[in-house]
Structures are given as structure tokens and as C-alpha cells.
Amino acid sequence: MAPLRTLRFLAAGAVWALAISASPVLAEDAPTGEQIFALCTQCHGSVGQGNVAVAAPPISGMDEWYVAKQLRKYQTGARGKHAADHEGLKMRPMVRFLKTDAWVDNVAAHVAGLPRHTPEATLIGGDSERGKGLYGPCAACHGQAGEGVQATNGAPLVGLSDWYLYSSIEKFKAGIRGSDPLDTDGAVMRGMAMILVDDQAMKDVIAHIMTFSN
Amino acid sequence: MLEAFMLQASSYAADIDFVVNLVGVLVGFWFFLCSGVFFYFIFRYRAKDGVKAEWITGEVKSQKNWVFYPHLLVLVCDVFILAAAIRVWVDVKQVIPEENTPVRIVSQQWAWTFVHPGPDGELDTPDDITKIDELHLETNRVYRYELSSLDVMHDFSVPVFRLKQDAIPGRIIQGWFKPTMAGEFDVQCAEMCGIGHGLMPARVYVESPEQHAMWMAQHAPKSLAAITAP
Ligand SMILES: [Cu+2]
Numbered sequence: 001m002a003p004l005r006t007l008r009f010l011a012a013g014a015v016w017a018l019a020i021s022a023s024p025v026l027a028e029d030a031p032t033g034e035q036i037f038a039l040c041t042q043c044h045g046s047v048g049q050g051n052v053a054v055a056a057p058p059i060s061g062m063d064e065w066y067v068a069k070q071l072r073k074y075q076t077g078a079r080g081k082h083a084a085d086h087e088g089l090k091m092r093p094m095v096r097f098l099k100t101d102a103w104v105d106n107v108a109a110h111v112a113g114l115p116r117h118t119p120e121a122t123l124i125g126g127d128s129e130r131g132k133g134l135y136g137p138c139a140a141c142h143g144q145a146g147e148g149v150q151a152t153n154g155a156p157l158v159g160l161s162d163w164y165l166y167s168s169i170e171k172f173k174a175g176i177r178g179s180d181p182l183d184t185d186g187a188v189m190r191g192m193a194m195i196l197v198d199d200q201a202m203k204d205v206i207a208h209i210m211t212f213s214n
Numbered sequence: 215m216l217e218a219f220m221l222q223a224s225s226y227a228a229d230i231d232f233v234v235n236l237v238g239v240l241v242g243f244w245f246f247l248c249s250g251v252f253f254y255f256i257f258r259y260r261a262k263d264g265v266k267a268e269w270i271t272g273e274v275k276s277q278k279n280w281v282f283y284p285h286l287l288v289l290v291c292d293v294f295i296l297a298a299a300i301r302v303w304v305d306v307k308q309v310i311p312e313e314n315t316p317v318r319i320v321s322q323q324w325a326w327t328f329v330h331p332g333p334d335g336e337l338d339t340p341d342d343i344t345k346i347d348e349l350h351l352e353t354n355r356v357y358r359y360e361l362s363s364l365d366v367m368h369d370f371s372v373p374v375f376r377l378k379q380d381a382i383p384g385r386i387i388q389g390w391f392k393p394t395m396a397g398e399f400d401v402q403c404a405e406m407c408g409i410g411h412g413l414m415p416a417r418v419y420v421e422s423p424e425q426h427a428m429w430m431a432q433h434a435p436k437s438l439a440a441i442t443a444p
Binding site: 083096 | 325364410
């Protein structure tokens with residue numbers, strides 16, 4: 001484990017150095033997605049499996065369009081710029097490191113190509129049977145099996161950890177996410193989050209979403 | 215001297231530069247004088263035929279005087295430095311001018327949240343304006359900041375103000391500054407705070423009172439705008 005860690009650390013360092021020395025000329029040929037991903041592993045884990053300790057969700061195997069879109073939202077401040085979005089504020093500065101569109105596209109493609117993570121349940125008290133009913137309207141935008149629907153900008157939900165699903169829905173409900181004027185599809189989701197009127201409804205629907213991973 | 219490298223954009227920037235310059239001049243004087251004396255002695259007493267090297271223990275009064283008198287003079291210099299430094303320290307860090315406008319600064323990994331008091335000049339009222347990584351100020355107004363941290367230690371540093379203050383989790387640290395020059399300036403985090411430390415720059419916008427009033431009107435919280443709209 002230790003040598004692997006060191007290697008990862010060195011790799012991350014190398015990409016940092018690249019970023020710092022990136023002149024306009026260098027920016028044209030961006031590093032590969034794998035090289036850039038070395039930075040992301042610091043929080044999202046070595047294979048993008050997420051790390052609850054730093055509130056970083058699993059991202060491996062997420063659709064490329066969705067990853068790229070979120071990275072661009074962080075860049076423009078459409079996401080992660082609310083004073084109460086403490087986790088988003090941690091992610092936001094990381095995209096300052098992606099110098100050009102090519103960097104965003106490369107790393108998004110790499111993330112999408114990683115094998116999807118199978119999350120473990122950490123929330124208790126959710127009833128997946130009741131959640132199935134509640135999930136009905138969600139399927140229109142997120143797909144029957146949470147696979148995501150690009151046409152509606154609906155995020156893929158399969159593979160996400162329950163703690164992240166919970167905090168995301170909470171943020172939508174509180175207007176911490178999806179309330180920026182630039183975040184038009186976040187605003188759509190805000191309205192939908194209101195359907196989940198209480199804590200129990202949130203847990204139930206999350207319990208159902210977690211069944212997609214198995 | 216220092217303003218050639220970095221603008222002086224706060225009321226106390228020149229005072230702090232004065233102390234830095236004073237230390238530089240006094241220490242510089244002794245540095246060059248001592249170096250000169252050393253090099254002179256090294257040259258004057260270099261190896262010569264027929265002269266044996268000598269071991270000096272430094273107990274003879276005439277030899278001790280070479281240390282004793284300069285050391286007294288250096289202590290006199292220290293008194294000047296201390297007097298100047300304490301005067302500036304009390305002014306900058308100990309006494310907050312009575313008439314002031316509060317502003318809340320919250321640091322976290324890796325962002326600065328600035329809560330501006332809005333037109334009423336008071337925090338925790340509905341017209342407060344919260345911004346991430348953007349601090350808007352008015353020229354020639356005294357601001358009292360309330361600095362805190364949500365996670366680890368950070369340090370709120372505005373080089374052109376000559377202001378640098380640690381933020382410590384669990385504490386609300388108060389201090390003040392008075393911008394004197396309109397413009398857009400850097401805020402840096404000056405305390406290593408994790409992987410995003412170098413990626414958490416912010417900006418201070420110092421505006422004329424008219425411009426600042428306009429900014430406040432444009433950024434009034436939405437709910438408030440709805441209430442006051444005709
Ligand atoms: Cu910091």
C-alpha cells in the first residue's frame with residue numbers, strides 16, 4: 001500500500017507541476033485524462049470510489065456528459081458557490097486547475113471509463129418498497145434504473161453513495177444547490193426534491209435507488 | 215521604499231512599512247559595519263612570515279570592549295525598534311476605532327465567505343450581502359472584521375493593506391482596516407490549509423462611496439428586493 005500511495009502522490013505532484021508551468025502553448029495539448037485524474041484521487045479515491053471522510057462522492061463510471069457538465073458548472077459558479085455548500089466549496093477550487101476545455105473533456109472521459117462503484121448502504125431506516133412508489137416521477141428524468149437521461153439532463157444516480165444522495169437532495173430542497181441563476185437544470189431538480197416532503201420520504205427513495213447498484 | 219514593490223492601500227500600511235524599513239536600516243547598518251570590520255581584520259592580520267598564530271580567549275578588557283560597546287549600541291537600536299513596533303502593534307491589533315462598519319469573514323477549505331452588512335451597516339439583518347471570494351469595500355471607511363474558520367487554520371492576508379491575520383477554528387478574531395485607495399486587490403490564504411490552499415484566492419474591491427452604494431443596490435438579497443419593489 002505504501003509504495004502505491006507514494007506513487008500516487010508523485011503522480012499528483014507531477015500533474016500539479018505541469019499545471020503550474022502550463023503556458024498558452026502547452027495548454028493546447030492538455031494532459032491525458034489519467035494524468036489529470038491523479039489530482040481527483042486525493043479526494044474521490046484511487047479508482048473514483050468516493051470518500052465519505054472528505055464528503056467526496058463516487059464518480060467512477062458516471063456518464064461523460066454529466067461529469068463534464070458538472071465540472072463546467074463548478075467553473076462558472078453555477079454549482080458549489082453557495083455559502084452553505086461547504087462540500088461544493090471544496091470541489092469548486094479543484095476545477096481552477098483544469099486549464100482548458102480539453103482538460104475537462106479528457107478527465108471526464110477518463111472518469112466515465114472507470115468501472116462503476118458499488119456503494120455500501122450507510123443510511124438506516126429507509127423502506128425501499130415505499131421508495132419504489134416515490135421514485136415513480138423521478139424515473140422520467142433519471143431512468144427506471146437510475147441510469148440517467150441525457151435528454152432531460154437527469155443525473156445518473158446508480159453508483160452514488162446513500163450519504164451523498166441524501167445530502168444532495170437536502171441541498172436542492174434548501175436551495176443550496178440549483179438556486180444559482182446559471183443552474184437551470186438544477187432549478188428543475190429543486191422543484192422535484194420538494195416532492196420528498198420529509199426525512200422518511202428521502203430515506204425511502206434513497207433505499208430504492210440503492211437497489212439499482214445490486 | 216517598500217511601496218515601490220507593493221501599493222499601500224490602507225491607513226496603516228505606511229506605519230507597518232515604516233517599522234519594516236526601520237528594522238532594515240538599523241540591522242543593515244550593523245550588518246555592513248560588522249562585515250567591514252571583520253573583512254578588515256582578516257586582511258590586516260593575514261598570515262605573515264615570522265608571525266605565529268595566536269589563541270585569543272577574549273578575557274582582556276581591551277578585547278572585550280569590541281563586543282561590549284557595540285552590544286550596548288545594538289540594545290539602544292532595539293529600544294527604537296520596540297518603541298516603533300509597539301506603537302504600530304497597539305494601533306493595528308489592539309485598538310479598534312469606535313466608529314466602524316462590521317464585516318464577517320468566514321474561511322473554510324477552500325473558500326472565503328464575506329458577509330457584507332448592506333446599506334444599514336449592521337450584520338445579521340435581512341439586507342446582508344453574502345459573497346464567495348469577493349469582498350466589496352468603500353474607500354476611507356473603517357471596517358471591523360470578524361474572522362472565523364469552519365475547519366482548519368487559515369490566514370486572511372491582504373498584502374496591499376499590510377494585513378495578515380490567522381483564522382483559528384472555534385474563535386472569532388476581531389480586527390480592523392481602513393482602505394484608502396480604490397482598486398481591485400488580492401486576498402491570499404497565508405496559512406497552509408490542505409490541498410486547495412493555493413487555489414483559494416479571493417479579491418477585494420475597494421470602491422468609491424457612490425460605486426459601493428450602487429453595488430449594494432444591485433446585489434441586495436432577492437427577498438428584500440421583492441419587498442421594496444414598487
Ligand atoms: Cu486556507
